[in-house]
Amino acid sequence: MTKYINTLFTLIGTAILFTACQKLEDRPLELVTEEFLWDSKDSLGTNAGYFLNSIYADLPTGYNRIGGNVLDAATDDAVPTEDGTTIASFTNGGYSAISNADNSWQSNYASIRKCNLFVQNFNKVHFKKDPTIFIQGQYWRAENRFLRAIFYYELAKRYGGVPLLGDKVLSLDDDLKLPRNSFDECINYIASECDAIKDSLRADPVPASDYGRITKAVALTLKAKALLLAASPLNNPSNDIARWRRAKNAAADVIRLGVFSLEPSFSNVFLTRKNSEVILAYQRNVTTDLETNNAPIGYVSGSTTSRGRTSPTQELVDAFTTIKGLPITADIKSASNLTGYDAANPYANRDPRLDKTVFYNGLPWLSRGVETFDGGRDRPGGSVIQTKTGYYMRKFLGELASSTAYSNQTHNFPIFRYADVLLMFAEAKNEVDGPGAATDSVYNFVRDIRRRAGIQAGSGQNTYGLTAGMSVADMRNTIRNERRVEMAFEEQRFWDIRRWKIAESIYNKPLHGIRITKAGNVLNYKVEQLNTPFQFFAPRMYRYAIPYSEVVKNTNLTQNEGY
Structure with a gap:
C-alpha cells in the first residue's frame, strides 16, 4: 500500500453525500495520508467515515x-x-473486448479495492468507549461489506464469473494472475455476504439523517436480485427449480420485513427523497x-x-x-x-x-x-x-x-424498490409453483402494482386485466410485460432480456x-x-467481453465466449 492513498481523489467531493455540513479538508488534499485516514486518536472515526462515503459514491448512478x-x-x-x-x-x-461504452471492470475493481482498504485499516481507529459510537462502527463495517458485494454483483451480471479477492489488497509483489471464479461461486459469495451482515446493519425504516445508508432490507434485496439472476434461463439452462425457490424465498424475506409498501403515487416514487417504496437510491x-x-x-x-x-x-x-x-x-x-x-x-x-x-x-x-x-x-x-x-x-x-x-x-436514482421485489417474488414463485388460484400471491402482487398504477379493477374472472386460470407461460409473459412498463428506464430491461435469454x-x-x-x-x-x-x-x-487490456496482462483470465 502506498504512503499516499491514490483512491482519495474523489474523497472530498463525494463526502457531501452524507456529511454535507462537515469538512475534511483542513490540510492540502495531496497530503491526506494513511495515518490521517486511520488515525487511532480519531475517536469518532470521522476521517474513516469520509472514506466510506467515497465508496458510497461508487454506487450505480443511472441517469x-x-x-x-x-x-x-x-x-x-x-x-x-x-x-x-x-x-x-x-x-x-459494435462492442468488443477493446471498446465497450459500459466498461465497468476497472471501476468496480477499484471500488472493491477501496472496500478492502477499509477492511484492512478500520481496526486501527480506536473509537471512544461510547455505545452509540461502537454501534456506528459496527454499521460501517457491515455497510462496507455490502458495498463490496454489490460491486461484485455489477461485475457478475455483466461478465459472468470474475476473480474474487476476499479481503486482500493486492500489491505489485503479489501474484496478479488470478483466474476467474465461476458465476455460481460469485453469486454464492454475494448471497453469503448479505446473510453475514444483515443483522449488523441498521434496521428499517431509518430516520431522514440516515436515508441512503445500507440497511438490512437493502442487503436482503441484493441477495434476492443475485439469486434471481442465477435462477434465470441465461444462468440456469436446465431450469433447476431449486434455484427459483432460493430466489423466491429471498424475495419473501424482504416482503416479510413488513417495512416497505407501494407508494400510493407512482410519480412520488421518483420525486421524493424518502418514501415507503424506495429501498435504496443513489443520493443526488x-x-x-x-x-x-x-x-x-x-x-x-x-x-x-x-x-x-x-x-x-x-x-x-x-x-x-x-x-x-x-x-x-x-x-x-x-x-x-x-x-x-x-x-x-x-x-x-x-x-x-x-x-x-x-x-x-x-x-x-x-x-x-x-x-x-x-x-x-x-x-x-x-x-x-x-x-x-x-x-x-x-x-x-x-x-x-x-x-x-x-x-x-429530487432525482435520486432508484437502485432497489419494493415494486421490483414484488415482481421478483411473483416471477420466481410462478416458476416454482405456477400462478395458482386467482387469490394466490402471484396474482395479488401483480394486481397490487396495477392497482397503484390506476388500472381499473374490473369484475368477475378478470380483475386488473388478470384472468383466473392463467398458465405458467401466460403469467410469465404478463410478469415480464409488467416489469417492462413498471420499471421502464430504471436499467432493468437491458439486463432482463439478457437473463431471460x-x-x-x-x-x-x-x-x-x-x-x-x-x-x-x-x-x-x-x-x-x-x-x-x-x-x-x-x-x-x-455477456460483456473481459477487457482486452486485462486478458493480455493476466493469462489466467479466460475470455468470454465469442470474443
Missing part, C-alpha cells in the same frame, strides 16, 4: 450515464435521439439536469434549451395496456366498448403510467401541450437533433405541466416510432419503421 444516454436506449424501449452516440454500439453489434443533489437532458427539444427554461436525448419506441408505448389492464390488441374500442384502444386517439384510456413515462403528442408540459406532429415545436424537422420516434422520455422528471420554467427537483429475438427485428401529420385540427397517426440498426449476435453478446 444519462453512458455518453449522455440512459441504458434503456440500448434496448427495444428507446433509441438515442442523437446519431453517433457510444451507446449505439450495443444495438449495432436537487437539480434540473434530468429535465434539461430529456424533455422535448422545443422547451426552453431560462436560457437552457431541453435536449430530448431519449426517444422511446412504439414498442414500449404499445406495451402499456388499456385502462382495463388488457393488451391494446385485445381491447379495441367499439360501440359497445367505448374505453378500448382507439388507433385514431391512441393515448386515451391507457394505463396511467404511460403519461408518467413517455412524452407523447398533446401531453401537457411547461404550460403547453407537447407537439411531436410533423412541423410541431418538438419535431420541427430539418437538421435539429430531435426525436426519432415521435416520443421523448418523461419518467423521473418533475411535475411541471403547469409551470413556466424548470425548478430544482430472449435478447436475440428482441434485438434482431426492426423498431418503430409514430409519424403524426396534422391537417387542420385533425391528427393522423402512422406507425413507421426506424432506420436505426438493431442487432444482437448470440451467444456472444449475452
